[in-house]
Amino acid sequence: MGVQTRLLLLLIATTSKTVNGRLMDASLEEGIAPVILEEPTEEIVRRNDPLTLYCKASGMPAPRILWYRTDSQVALRDRDSRLQLPDGSLFFYRVRGRDRGTYYCVATNIAGTASSRKVTLQMACEYRSKDTAVD
Structure with a gap:
């Protein structure tokens, strides 16, 4: 087999991947569109507590995950109180x-885009009772 024949076979090769229990075939050039595997959930947390909003996705090539809050991309700065984990979670x-x-999170690759459901992050109310002394 010559070099040109091998190159042609490489270009038309397909890959198989299981997505949600289904075997998917796709051209390497087209890839496999992202699928959200784990979505974030509604959360009520106390101020200053840690929290993880989960988002995991599959696809080929591996999708890039971005987070949005109220339709604007979540800014992740060096001195911010949040960061995106390697698995895509916030x-x-x-x-x-x-x-x-x-x-909500959005997973994107060359084959397409998938969005998670939208969830609300709420702060728990903390009530403090005032102790009153009775004379």
Whole structure:
């Protein structure tokens, strides 16, 4: 087999991958569109508690996961109280009041895009009773 024949076979080769229990075949050039495997859940947390919003996706090539809050991309800065984990989940070191809102993740690759459900992050109310002395 010559070099040109091998190259042609490589270009038309297909790959198989199981997605949600189904065997999927796709051209390497087209890839396999992302599928959300684990979605975030509604959360009610106390101020300053840690929290992870989960988002896991499959696809080929592996999809890039971005997080959105109320339809704007979540900014992840060096000194922020949150970071995106290697599996795509969003981790909050300490939940703050400004973190309240509606979140969802979007998985994207060359073959397409998939979005998770939208979930709400709420702050739990903390009530403190005032001790009053009776004379």
